Amino acid sequence: MRVRSTASMRSRARTRSLRAMSLTIRPIEPRDLHDIRAELHAHWHSHEIWSLGRCHQADALPGCVAEVNGAFAGCVTLNLDSGAWQCEVITLSCRGVAPGIGSALLAAAEDFARAHGCRRIYLTTTNDNTHAIRFYQRRGWHFAALHKGIVDRVRALKPDLPLLGFDGIQIRDEIEFERWLDSGARATQ
Numbered sequence: 001m002r003v004r005s006t007a008s009m010r011s012r013a014r015t016r017s018l019r020a021m022s023l024t025i026r027p028i029e030p031r032d033l034h035d036i037r038a039e040l041h042a043h044w045h046s047h048e049i050w051s052l053g054r055c056h057q058a059d060a061l062p063g064c065v066a067e068v069n070g071a072f073a074g075c076v077t078l079n080l081d082s083g084a085w086q087c088e089v090i091t092l093s094c095r096g097v098a099p100g101i102g103s104a105l106l107a108a109a110e111d112f113a114r115a116h117g118c119r120r121i122y123l124t125t126t127n128d129n130t131h132a133i134r135f136y137q138r139r140g141w142h143f144a145a146l147h148k149g150i151v152d153r154v155r156a157l158k159p160d161l162p163l164l165g166f167d168g169i170q171i172r173d174e175i176e177f178e179r180w181l182d183s184g185a186r187a188t189q
Ligand SMILES: CC(C)(COP(=O)(O)OP(=O)(O)OC[C@H]1O[C@@H](n2cnc3c(N)ncnc32)[C@H](O)[C@@H]1OP(=O)(O)O)[C@@H](O)C(=O)NCCC(=O)NCCS
Pocket: 013, 014, 015, 017, 018, 043, 090, 091, 092, 093, 094, 095, 096, 098, 099, 100, 101, 102, 103, 104, 124, 125, 129, 131, 132, 134, 135, 138
């Protein structure tokens, strides 16, 4: 008897679900503003996103939108550092309407960085976000740094930043993840 591995069954299920759902990833356009603001407010309660002590107007950044059967299903926003040698993922989120959207948006962010000639792409997530910490490592990203206490310092200036995050964990630190990109640029947009 031929026993199919769990991994192969999972991969078949992935292919089936991707075929059924018609996922599109495309660059952010002005018409997406309303959906992007709603998405940012749903996950971060603001479109002003703090990372590494810098505040980003995330609704004005470039990035990509995911659509499932034509409906908004998530987005990634990106900031090219000065000189464009590296690119930061400022936000990544999806609505969980189907599996694989977060992975597709992260791959699109890497393609965006390559297309702009970046050598490195990086992001931070807060210490409470254990799902994201797992998610990035599963997708080949590496720990780059621990920014201990950085959220506490920003909160001293912005007291409206929430104190408790996922699972009631106190939000204190940012964990930086990175991925070094191949030198050959692979433009997708
Ligand atoms: C972090 C976040 C974007 C991850 O998205 P996600 O929807 O969990 O990501 P995916 O669906 O791509 O992957 C999750 C699982 O789905 C499954 N999956 C991935 N691609 C798939 C596909 N094409 N078909 C079927 N299943 C798939 C996998 O089992 C995967 O698990 P794995 O990590 O063990 O491989 C999402 O949880 C989110 O929006 N969180 C809130 C905002 C946030 O915290 N963002 C990160 C901080 S910046």
